[in-house]
Amino acid sequence: MVYTAEDGRAKLFFRVFIVGFVALAIVVGKNQAETIKCILVEQGIIDDKRKIKRYEDKVEIPVKAIPDIAAEFEVVEQKNYLQRKPFIPFEEIKKLLKDIPERDLKHLPRKWEKFGDVLVVKMPGISEKERVARAYAQVLDCKTVLEDVRGISGITRTPHFTFIYGDNAETVHIENGIKYRFDVSRIMFSSGNVDERIRMASVAQRHEVVVDMFAGIGYFTLPLAVHGGAKVFACEINPVAYTYLSHNCMLNQVTDRVVPLLGDCRKVAPQGVASRIVMGYFDSLSFLSHALGVLKNEGVIHLHQKCREEDFPERILKKAARTAREQGKKVELLFNKKIKSYAPRIIHGVLDIMIS
Ligand SMILES: C[S@@+](CC[C@H](N)C(=O)[O-])C[C@H]1O[C@@H](n2cnc3c(N)ncnc32)[C@H](O)[C@@H]1O
Numbered sequence: 038m039v040y041t042a043e044d045g046r047a048k049l050f051f052r053v054f055i056v057g058f059v060a061l062a063i064v065v066g067k068n069q070a071e072t073i074k075c076i077l078v079e080q081g082i083i084d085d086k087r088k089i090k091r092y093e094d095k096v097e098i099p100v101k102a103i104p105d106i107a108a109e110f111e112v113v114e115q116k117n118y119l120q121r122k123p124f125i126p127f128e129e130i131k132k133l134l135k136d137i138p139e140r141d142l143k144h145l146p147r148k149w150e151k152f153g154d155v156l157v158v159k160m161p162g163i164s165e166k167e168r169v170a171r172a173y174a175q176v177l178d179c180k181t182v183l184e185d186v187r188g189i190s191g192i193t194r195t196p197h198f199t200f201i202y203g204d205n206a207e208t209v210h211i212e213n214g215i216k217y218r219f220d221v222s223r224i225m226f227s228s229g230n231v232d233e234r235i236r237m238a239s240v241a242q243r244h245e246v247v248v249d250m251f252a253g254i255g256y257f258t259l260p261l262a263v264h265g266g267a268k269v270f271a272c273e274i275n276p277v278a279y280t281y282l283s284h285n286c287m288l289n290q291v292t293d294r295v296v297p298l299l300g301d302c303r304k305v306a307p308q309g310v311a312s313r314i315v316m317g318y319f320d321s322l323s324f325l326s327h328a329l330g331v332l333k334n335e336g337v338i339h340l341h342q343k344c345r346e347e348d349f350p351e352r353i354l355k356k357a358a359r360t361a362r363e364q365g366k367k368v369e370l371l372f373n374k375k376i377k378s379y380a381p382r383i384i385h386g387v388l389d390i391m392i393s
Pocket residue numbers: 192193194225226227230234250251252253254256257272273274275278300301302303317318
């Protein structure tokens with residue numbers, strides 16, 4: 038049976054079916070599989086107790102429920118599937134560290150971030166950090182472990198991480214079929230923005246001209262160019278991030294579609310060219326008046342903003358509308374989403390606004 042997420046009746050039918058413990062899977066085209074898999078992992082819908090099956094041009098992904106995704110897929114009952122051995126990393130780590138001091142054992146981090154083969158953890162309360170880090174590296178198959186001591190700060194969003202185990206933090210992190218090479222100790226990568234990176238893969242038309250005003254190592258530029266086929270002018274002020282951005286365009290074979298530009302986007306972004314602008318910065322509002330000059334007549338701006346929870350999206354939209362009005366332009370809200378929370382009642386959100 039083939040149906041899309043809009044087909045409510047089919048969904049209901051299968052939800053009832055699931056209650057009967059049927060091993061369900063969705064079948065998708067091979068070239069869409071990686072993107073869909075990322076979304077399903079994010080939504081917690083993928084059933085990781087069963088193995089994914091790959092055929093010549095299709096992929097069968099085991100699921101716990103019918104996903105709500107804007108893609109065409111077939112729902113099947115999985116027969117003769119292979120079971121995955123449950124692997125609980127934290128339990129394995131604890132086994133390796135059973136003789137460390139009781140106090141350390143109590144403070145072992147239960148959360149971490151893994152980028153390629155580099156791990157980032159917080160380690161408050163741990164005295165034998167090197168030994169603990171080695172155990173995490175062994176179980177999680179990492180060459181380096183960094184301690185997150187003071188988070189990320191400054192306009193270049195620089196991480197304050199120290200080396201606890203290993204001495205090389207350059208890695209290639211693969212997400213949604215895109216390769217991001219970067220040095221985890223020098224450049225940030227926000228795990229919380231994964232949905233946005235996936236969304237950017239499908240917002241643009243092929244050959245559409247996009248300006249990414251805060252490109253970093255290509256967080257949004259690469260999905261736009263690799264999956265969307267867009268032509269992207271990518272501005273980045275930090276020379277280290279710019280070098281990785283240029284390298285990542287080669288790594289992902291999009292040098293014909295991406296123009297990396299080193300410098301302040303207010304100076305280096307081309308004027309009057311874009312029908313879409315990405316502003317992936319925590320205070321994009323203060324750059325909006327410059328962004329308006331980058332648009333070719335009208336277009337969509339993906340405006341990221343850190344703000345108080347109660348100000349999102351109305352107050353942010355009002356401020357954007359005021360800036361646009363000063364240049365004789367109108368704003369219409371197309372989409373908004375809270376991406377993550379920074380601190381109590383402080384969030385990072387994105388607004389898609391149409392400027393005309
Ligand atoms: C790190 S990104 C934000 C995170 C990203 N959206 C993600 O998905 O992880 C912001 C980038 O904008 C760059 N940046 C800051 N101010 C800038 C400016 N005025 N012009 C160009 N780039 C700038 C920073 O150096 C940084 O690399």
